[in-house]
Amino acid sequence: MALLELLARGSGAIAAYAAVGVILMIVGFYVIDWATPGKLSEVIRSERNPNATLLACSAMAAIGLIVAASIWSSGGRLTEGLAGTAVFGLVGIVVQTVAMLIFDRVVGISVRDLVKEPDLQPGARVLAVTHVAIGLITAVAVI
DSSP: OOHHHHHHHHHHHHHHHHHHHHHHHHHHHHHHHHHSSSOHHHHHHTSOOHHHHHHHHHHHHHHHHHHHHHHHHTTTOHHHHHHHHHHHHHHHHHHHHHHHHHIIIIIOOOHHHHTTOSSOOHHHHHHHHHHHHHHHHHHHHHO
């Protein structure tokens, strides 16, 4: 395979994985938006709420871990890798959402209450670590 062809194929794969990753992060952001009162982008941008910001950032990091693991495990098979990335990423988003709901019910840490607080709350830190841990667990399961 010629160098130019190799670079073109590799660049195309990178662009395809990046597109799937960005789509998954957008979906993840809107799932967090659904779980929080108000429009999440406004809460972050206008109200500068640190709790909402931390939860959104941790969700994005978790999705990034899942996407990276899916790429790693694809073994160079682009079609299967992209499909796996999309499916595993969506599963990770669902698991993160379920974990937030469980924490709300069992532990009493409510995302809806957290984003109403103007100062960073311990509960936001716990949920943020939970997001990243679930992303890591899902990523390792993919590998």
